[in-house]
Amino acid sequence: MRNLLPLVRALGFGGIESYVKWNFVERSPGLFDWSFYDAVNDELDRHGLRWFPLLIVGSAYTLPAWFHDSEENAGFECLEHRMRNDIQSIFCGLQDRYVERFLAEFGRHYGRRKTLLGVRLGPSGNYGEAQYPARGDWGYQWGPIHTHIGYWAADACAQRRFREWLRERYRSIEALNQAWGERYGSFEEITTFLPATALARRKRIDFADWYMDSMSRWCERWAEWARQAMPETVIHQSSGGWVPVEIGTDYSFQARSMARLGGGIRLTNESDNYADNFAITRMASSAARFYGAPLGYEPGGFGSARGVIARLYNMLTNGGEHLFYYHANLFGNDQAIDAWLEAASLLEERARPVIDVAAFYPDTTIKLDDEPLRFRWGSVFLVKAQALRSALDYDFVSEQMIDDGALERYRVLVFLWGYVTERRILERIDRWVRAGGTLIYPTQPRGLLETVEGDQSISQRWRQGETGKGRVIFYPGDPVPGEYYARFVRNELRRLGSLRPQIRRALEIDKPEFVYWSVLENGRLALLNFEDEQALIRLEDGRQLRLPPYRMALVGE
Ligand SMILES: [Zn+2]
Numbered sequence: 087m088r089n090l091l092p093l094v095r096a097l098g099f100g101g102i103e104s105y106v107k108w109n110f111v112e113r114s115p116g117l118f119d120w121s122f123y124d125a126v127n128d129e130l131d132r133h134g135l136r137w138f139p140l141l142i143v144g145s146a147y148t149l150p151a152w153f154h155d156s157e158e159n160a161g162f163e164c165l166e167h168r169m170r171n172d173i174q175s176i177f178c179g180l181q182d183r184y185v186e187r188f189l190a191e192f193g194r195h196y197g198r199r200k201t202l203l204g205v206r207l208g209p210s211g212n213y214g215e216a217q218y219p220a221r222g223d224w225g226y227q228w229g230p231i232h233t234h235i236g237y238w239a240a241d242a243c244a245q246r247r248f249r250e251w252l253r254e255r256y257r258s259i260e261a262l263n264q265a266w267g268e269r270y271g272s273f274e275e276i277t278t279f280l281p282a283t284a285l286a287r288r289k290r291i292d293f294a295d296w297y298m299d300s301m302s303r304w305c306e307r308w309a310e311w312a313r314q315a316m317p318e319t320v321i322h323q324s325s326g327g328w329v330p331v332e333i334g335t336d337y338s339f340q341a342r343s344m345a346r347l348g349g350g351i352r353l354t355n356e357s358d359n360y361a362d363n364f365a366i367t368r369m370a371s372s373a374a375r376f377y378g379a380p381l382g383y384e385p386g387g388f389g390s391a392r393g394v395i396a397r398l399y400n401m402l403t404n405g406g407e408h409l410f411y412y413h414a415n416l417f418g419n420d421q422a423i424d425a426w427l428e429a430a431s432l433l434e435e436r437a438r439p440v441i442d443v444a445a446f447y448p449d450t451t452i453k454l455d456d457e458p459l460r461f462r463w464g465s466v467f468l469v470k471a472q473a474l475r476s477a478l479d480y481d482f483v484s485e486q487m488i489d490d491g492a493l494e495r496y497r498v499l500v501f502l503w504g505y506v507t508e509r510r511i512l513e514r515i516d517r518w519v520r521a522g523g524t525l526i527y528p529t530q531p532r533g534l535l536e537t538v539e540g541d542q543s544i545s546q547r548w549r550q551g552e553t554g555k556g557r558v559i560f561y562p563g564d565p566v567p568g569e570y571y572a573r574f575v576r577n578e579l580r581r582l583g584s585l586r587p588q589i590r591r592a593l594e595i596d597k598p599e600f601v602y603w604s605v606l607e608n609g610r611l612a613l614l615n616f617e618d619e620q621a622l623i624r625l626e627d628g629r630q631l632r633l634p635p636y637r638m639a640l641v642g643e
Pocket residue numbers: 164165166167168169232234236
């Protein structure tokens with residue numbers, strides 16, 4: 087650390103992050119020894135840097151021996167293999183008092199220390215994230231661990247919690263049987279199940295809702311405990327960015343709850359490729375901006391020199407609060423530091439983007455079906471999201487955001503994938519269209535938009551032109567490859583009078599495919615050339631720009 091800190095400072099970073107592990111601090115029950123991290127803080131003080139620790143209490147590699155070997159150690163168990171690991175189950179409640187005490191003690195020791203820049207919460211997951219166990223490693227005392235992306239809901243506590251949740255929702259077993267098409271004699275007969283085995287749509291959605299809701303509420307409790315322990319401290323939740331059900335993170339819920347507690351969200355999975363990065367982090371950043379939660383960014387792994395530019399551009403065009411690097415990403419690549427030095431100062435001009443177009447985030451379809459995005463590297467949804475980004479800058483809008491009134495902020499709603507949603511969401515979209523909104527919907531390959539119960543009457547009415555003051559534009563062609571659909575959407579947008587002038591001008595920019603634009607609230611146009619060659623860019627007013635490969639530029643209006 088002593089060797090690295092002068093370079094960290096010289097490159098313009100404000101602080102460093104370290105993993106604060108439960109077993110490093112509470113070596114015997116109730117006795118807290120902070121000397122290791124005090125030494126870290128003293129060193130940071132000497133270099134004029136600040137501290138942004140990640141607090142990890144429930145992940146396997148952070149368990150103190152006294153807890154690991156006790157009766158209270160209750161790990162997650164997967165439904166796929168009925169095997170458990172040492173990452174603490176969020177369903178049992180046995181760990182709660184230890185987490186709360188740890189956060190309180192941390193707050194007492196560091197909450198007022200000037201070095202503290204903020205804290206990052208690590209409520210669960212392999213490493214300390216707001217999610218279930220996934221691909222990864224790091225078992226207890228660095229030993230092996232049974233882990234995979236899957237459903238960690240087989241332990242007895244999870245079964246009991248699921249039954250309680252269903253009883254609350256349905257009240258009587260007859261009502262549940264009706265919704266699920268089952269013949270249970272009582273709630274006691276119900277067990278957790280792999281979602282793909284559910285015959286009825288409602289059964290599968292209920293499981294997914296409960297599974298995701300459980301993680302959301304666990305993370306919210308962590309944030310509440312942290313806020314209580316540190317009333318004035320910057321607090322960030324640690325989360326990925328897109329939403330396969332197994333991962334369990336609901337970014338809309340999380341953005342809303344963190345905003346309520348005066349906290350933010352760190353997105354931990356940035357990719358090196360700009361368009362890919364956009365597709366997998368824009369859901370979370372759209373929700374964070376809508377609810378008012380500050381954003382931080384972290385790479386998911388490998389970092390290249392062009393990735394430095396991609397991540398800076400993402401931060402620049404989202405008005406992000408902080409940007410994190412594992413030092414090896416930056417220092418281990420001899421071109422990355424040069425790219426950083428050349429471009430990082432542009433962050434001084436970062437701002438929120440001006441966005442008129444939202445793409446529908448198909449939460450219900452994601453819960454019903456693995457096809458939209460469970461398999462990140464095989465997802466047509468994400469590939470289409472990337473293709474559309476070439477045509478314009480846009481947000482995602484989730485079903486919860488629509489429930490909370492987000493559609494009113496946008497003039498256009500584009501569907502990329504997803505043909506099923508809850509009735510109240512469909513009715514809300516219909517009201518927004520009738521009030522003047524424009525909806526663009528591809529009817530291939532899954533047909534018209536319908537409710538979970540299969541009712542298409544609203545989209546049938548749209549089909550017949552009953553759209554009030556708004557419009558519904560159907561795309562009848564094959565939406566794959568996504569570039570065809572993106573071109574169609576851009577051409578339709580160019581004809582729309584309802585977009586703001588700066589967006590209309592940007593839609594007229596003549597540019598290569600992998601050049602991206604974003605209109606910022608500070609009046610600047612942010613451009614990124616992610617091509618291997620110099621790009622010739624012609625703006626709507628006739629100005630021409632030549633941008634070298636993997637460079638950004640900010641242009642005045
Ligand atoms: Zn398993």
